[in-house]
Amino acid sequence: MSASIIVLVEHLKGNIPEISYEMLGVARKIADASGGKVYALIAGKGSSALATGLGAADVALVLEDSSADVMNDDVLIEALKQAINEKQATLVLVGCTNISFGIGTRLALRSGMPFINWVKDIKTTEGEMVVTSALFGGKVLSDIVLKDKKGILGILSGVFPPDAGKIAKQPSIEHIAKPEIKSKITFRSLMEPKAGDIDISRMDVLVSVGRGIQSPDNIPLAEELANALGGAVSSSRPVVDQGWLPLTRQVGKSGMNVSPELYLALGISGAPEHYEGMKGAKLVVAINTDPKAPIFDFAHYGAVVDCLEIIELLKEEIQKRKGTQ
Ligand SMILES: Cc1cc2nc3c(=O)[nH]c(=O)nc-3n(C[C@H](O)[C@H](O)[C@H](O)COP(=O)(O)OP(=O)(O)OC[C@H]3O[C@@H](n4cnc5c(N)ncnc54)[C@H](O)[C@@H]3O)c2cc1C
Numbered sequence: 001m002s003a004s005i006i007v008l009v010e011h012l013k014g015n016i017p018e019i020s021y022e023m024l025g026v027a028r029k030i031a032d033a034s035g036g037k038v039y040a041l042i043a044g045k046g047s048s049a050l051a052t053g054l055g056a057a058d059v060a061l062v063l064e065d066s067s068a069d070v071m072n073d074d075v076l077i078e079a080l081k082q083a084i085n086e087k088q089a090t091l092v093l094v095g096c097t098n099i100s101f102g103i104g105t106r107l108a109l110r111s112g113m114p115f116i117n118w119v120k121d122i123k124t125t126e127g128e129m130v131v132t133s134a135l136f137g138g139k140v141l142s143d144i145v146l147k148d149k150k151g152i153l154g155i156l157s158g159v160f161p162p163d164a165g166k167i168a169k170q171p172s173i174e175h176i177a178k179p180e181i182k183s184k185i186t187f188r189s190l191m192e193p194k195a196g197d198i199d200i201s202r203m204d205v206l207v208s209v210g211r212g213i214q215s216p217d218n219i220p221l222a223e224e225l226a227n228a229l230g231g232a233v234s235s236s237r238p239v240v241d242q243g244w245l246p247l248t249r250q251v252g253k254s255g256m257n258v259s260p261e262l263y264l265a266l267g268i269s270g271a272p273e274h275y276e277g278m279k280g281a282k283l284v285v286a287i288n289t290d291p292k293a294p295i296f297d298f299a300h301y302g303a304v305v306d307c308l309e310i311i312e313l314l315k316e317e318i319q320k321r322k323g324t325q
Contacts (some may be wrong), residue, residue: 001149003036005091006083007057008076010099010189011042011050018162019095023155024056025164027093030124031058038175039087040171043079044071048173055167063176070190073103074183079176092152098254104154116144117154120272124149134272155278157253198232200249205231206259208278209239209253210290212267212307216244221311222266228318234258236268266307270295281298 005027009020013237027038040057042050045068051060063079065071080103092107094100096118108115120141121132129149130263131291133142134156137187200206205228219233233249240250251258253273259280266287268274275298279282287307296302303310 001034001090003031003034003149004015004039004063004087004089005036005092005093006039006041006080006087006089007039008080008092008094008100008103009042009050009054010095010097011044011046012070012099013026014046014050015302016050016053017095017097019097019155019157021056021162021165022157022160023093023095023165023174024054025162025166026122026155026160026321027091028056028164028167030091030122033124034239036090037138038085039089041080041083041176043076047180051173052170055169056165057171060171060173060263061176062173063178065178067259068187070099070187072183072187073180074181074185077103077107077110078179078181082179083176084113085113086187090148090150093155094152096154096156101154104152107267108152111152113150113152114147115152115154117145118272119153120156120159122153126163128231145259156272158279198248200232201256201305203232203234203253203258205229205264205266206251206258206260206262206281207231207266208234208236208268209245209266210236210268210274211238213239213244213268214308216242218308218311219244221308221315225264225311225315225318227230227316228322229264231260231262236274241273250277265299267296268295272299 006022006257031038038057039059040054041061045066047062048064051062054060094104116131116133118134120134123130129146131144139274145191147277207222209222223234228236235245235249239245253276257277261282263281263284284299285301286295290302
């Protein structure tokens with residue numbers, strides 16, 4: 001059976017994020033293998049102009065709405081549902097992102113298709129399609145066989161190559177009407193994080209602390225190490241959630257994207273949501289007491305040791321080598 005795949009393409013302030021290209025790339029691969037088609041559904045203000053660049057799709061389904069900087073979720077879900085019926089879609093791909101999160105679940109309820117979230121791999125064979133879902137922050141990987149190769153998939157950011165979704169040709173454009181539905185959701189305004197004292201996205205060196213740092217009293221130790229390295233302190237989300245550091249220091253899906261020359265992770269497990277924000281780091285050094293921590297899967301260097309035992313030693317060694325001690 002040939003695949004008919006709908007990709008929900010996100011955009012904000014005229015930019016299409018990498019996750020949309022990642023999904024288009026993997027959709028293209030699956031469609032090509034089965035002689036199928038890829039449809040890119042894009043909605044809201046400026047969609048018509050952006051749609052012309054979605055060359056990995058055969059057809060761009062465009063819901064232009066000059067009044068919607070951010071398209072209403074209920075309208076999007078209804079548009080997707082109609083497109084599923086019209087195009088006899090076998091797969092729908094939506095991003096596990098702040099913009100699209102929640103759409104897959106509700107679309108599944110309204111369309112009757114099964115939904116799998118946190119997807120980090122899709123394997124297709126002649127006989128079946130197996131989807132790998134990363135549960136509990138990546139600690140459990142679950143392989144699910146899609147019945148009749150049909151389903152709605154919430155795709156994790158950073159797991160498929162975006163370049164595969166950037167094809168320099170123009171898709172056919174099909175304009176779709178805005179569904180007339182009543183929604184209880186009203187978009188008021190976009191709230192963006194205020195710039196903090198330090199912009200961690202511009203730092204060359206980050207000493208990043210996770211729950212393993214154990215207490216706010218230990219943050220100054222990390223700051224001293226960061227100073228010795230000429231960098232700044234960033235963190236995982238639990239550290240921010242507990243109020244130990246401001247939101248401006250959070251790396252990850254709901255924080256900042258960083259791409260330093262050195263990312264020194266102290267007591268960070270390496271959950272997919274954290275990885276999403278630091279995957280651009282050139283060199284990752286991880287210190288963790290758990291040899292099975294997922295961060296060791298992508299760190300370039302690692303040490304299985306209590307970070308509190310090593311911070312002071314590291315700082316002294318760096319100061320000694322720099323001649324600042
Ligand atoms: C929608 C959504 C958005 C999210 N956004 C983000 C985000 O933006 N950023 C983010 O970081 N997370 C985010 N998360 C949370 C994410 O799933 C993880 O829960 C989080 O990243 C875990 O943080 P952590 O590694 O500090 O803590 P844990 O997972 O608890 O890991 C702590 C690690 O420290 C190690 N450790 C303990 N003691 C020591 C010690 N003394 N020395 C060395 N190592 C030690 C442990 O072995 C463990 O690996 C999000 C989750 C969701 C659902």
